Amino acid sequence: MAEGEQPVNAVKLKELLGEAEAYKEKGYRLVHICCTKLAENSFELTYAFDKDYKLENLRITAARETEIPSVTKIFPGAFLYENEIMEFFGVAIKGVSVDFKGHLYKKKVEYPFAVDTDKVDESCKKG
Amino acid sequence: MQKRIVIPFGPQHPVLPEPIHLDLVLEDERVVDAIPSIGYLHRGLEKLVDKREFPEYVYVIERTCGICSFIHGLSYCQAVEEMMKIEVPERALFLRTIGSEYSRLHSHLLTLGCLADGMGFENLFMGFWRVRERVLNRMEESLGGRVIQGTCKVGGVRKDMDGEMLERMKAELDVLDKEMKEMTGVLLRDDAVKYRMKGIGVLPKKDAFELGAVGPTGRGSGVRIDLRERGYAAYGKIGFEPVLETAGDCYARTAVRCRELLLSTRIIRQCIGKIPDGPIETKVTGNPNGEYASRVEQPRGEAVHYAKGDGGRYLKRFRIRTPTFANIPSLVHMLKGYELADVPVIIMSIDPCISCTER
Numbered sequence: 001m002a003e004g005e006q007p008v009n010a011v012k013l014k015e016l017l018g019e020a021e022a023y024k025e026k027g028y029r030l031v032h033i034c035c036t037k038l039a040e041n042s043f044e045l046t047y048a049f050d051k052d053y054k055l056e057n058l059r060i061t062a063a064r065e066t067e068i069p070s071v072t073k074i075f076p077g078a079f080l081y082e083n084e085i086m087e088f089f090g091v092a093i094k095g096v097s098v099d100f101k102g103h104l105y106k107k108k109v110e111y112p113f114a115v116d117t118d119k120v121d122e123s124c125k126k127g
Numbered sequence: 128m129q130k131r132i133v134i135p136f137g138p139q140h141p142v143l144p145e146p147i148h149l150d151l152v153l154e155d156e157r158v159v160d161a162i163p164s165i166g167y168l169h170r171g172l173e174k175l176v177d178k179r180e181f182p183e184y185v186y187v188i189e190r191t192c193g194i195c196s197f198i199h200g201l202s203y204c205q206a207v208e209e210m211m212k213i214e215v216p217e218r219a220l221f222l223r224t225i226g227s228e229y230s231r232l233h234s235h236l237l238t239l240g241c242l243a244d245g246m247g248f249e250n251l252f253m254g255f256w257r258v259r260e261r262v263l264n265r266m267e268e269s270l271g272g273r274v275i276q277g278t279c280k281v282g283g284v285r286k287d288m289d290g291e292m293l294e295r296m297k298a299e300l301d302v303l304d305k306e307m308k309e310m311t312g313v314l315l316r317d318d319a320v321k322y323r324m325k326g327i328g329v330l331p332k333k334d335a336f337e338l339g340a341v342g343p344t345g346r347g348s349g350v351r352i353d354l355r356e357r358g359y360a361a362y363g364k365i366g367f368e369p370v371l372e373t374a375g376d377c378y379a380r381t382a383v384r385c386r387e388l389l390l391s392t393r394i395i396r397q398c399i400g401k402i403p404d405g406p407i408e409t410k411v412t413g414n415p416n417g418e419y420a421s422r423v424e425q426p427r428g429e430a431v432h433y434a435k436g437d438g439g440r441y442l443k444r445f446r447i448r449t450p451t452f453a454n455i456p457s458l459v460h461m462l463k464g465y466e467l468a469d470v471p472v473i474i475m476s477i478d479p480c481i482s483c484t485e486r
Binding site: 006029030031032034036037046075076077079080098100103106107112113 | 419448
């Protein structure tokens with residue numbers, strides 16, 4: 001049986017924390033944060049929330065240099081998602097409660113999910 | 128303030144079946160903080176999505192983990208089927224449910240054995256793994272493999288189970304129940320086990336929910352999150368109640384897994400009784416367009432498989448949020464305040480799967 005609708009609510013950057021706080025107050029939990037590269041310097045971050053097995057999403061679109069506020073003060077478990085996004089995509093997230101400063105993952109390529117797979121392959125072959 | 132020292136725990140450690148790394152900050156023998164590093168073996172499987180066409184990518188996804196590989200494949204197929212509006216035949220949904228529950232049996236028996244071994248209870252480790260061998264043999268016979276099955280495909284399943292096989296499975300479930308009750312009884316009644324696990328690694332319900340704990344880690348603290356209740360595959364046609372404990376300690380999390388073993392055999396029995404005749408797959412035409420987050424209940428908890436397509440043969444983005452990834456903040460929280468000697472048991476009590484996490 002399919003889960004049904006998974007509404008996506010596109011919000012502005014300045015609205016993100018307020019909207020996330022509203023989800024928290026309504027009893028939702030943070031399921032995950034997913035980053036997707038849209039174009040060379042454009043990324044989409046999707047924050048998924050669940051209550052009673054119903055999934056709802058908040059979405060922001062940002063360039064790499066845009067500073068995105070961290071949601072770790074609202075959802076403390078979000079620090080791993082945010083560190084992963086910073087390390088894999090190079091997106092700047094400000095105020096993460098536990099910031100690994102690029103050392104959560106051991107990587108051969110800087111921001112591997114922000115470059116083409118062929119370039120990642122070449123770098124790995126070179127060692 | 129007492130002098131603090133940092134002890135690296137892992138990635139290689141006798142109690143760890145997989146390489147997780149924690150830097151433990153200690154005051155004397157007491158843990159005051161723990162800093163996880165999870166990138167020791169990261170494989171970048173999500174990145175391969177632009178190198179494999181969507182029907183083939185299921186083989187990559189199944190290799191995310193050697194324990195819950197079947198359910199990874201199932202969830203990926205669900206995501207693509209939802210985007211393509213594919214109606215999966217009902218028989219295939221029941222076969223997927225049977226496969227999922229055999230995976231849960233295999234995983235829980237494995238981790239309970241490892242937990243017993245971690246506490247020096249080697250005979251019990253061998254006992255649990257002896258029972259697990261029955262499960263693996265049945266998986267090999269019915270699904271086509273002990274570790275990687277390759278059964279799920281977009282649109283259904285590749286392998287059917289005939290009536291004779293289902294009857295053999297049903298008969299063996301009684302034997303499994305008897306053996307599992309014996310093993311779990313020994314584990315949960317043993318005084319040494321209780322001493323090592325009761326009141327250790329306590330995660331209160333509120334903290335478990337706020338930190339995003341899933342699976343037996345959350346249910347051991349009384350958080351009722353079991354994605355099977357959502358009714359994916361054939362779970363909507365099966366009656367069951369999620370297993371919950373409330374103490375939130377290592378013992379409660381272990382008790383949840385022990386009770387879930389018997390729940391899995393009950394679900395398989397119901398599936399065998401209700402499985403309809405009919406085809407096992409639907410012809411798939413076209414390509415995925417849109418996005419969908421498929422959620423399933425793996426042995427360690429909720430897994431999310433997010434897929435996004437643009438109508439081409441290759442997905443534009445695929446992401447897996449594994450249950451262990453979600454449970455790491457809870458693990459870090461529950462380690463604080465306990466002795467260094469408790470750390471292995473607390474880590475094993477969340478049943479960490481680093482292969483999944485290092486996807």
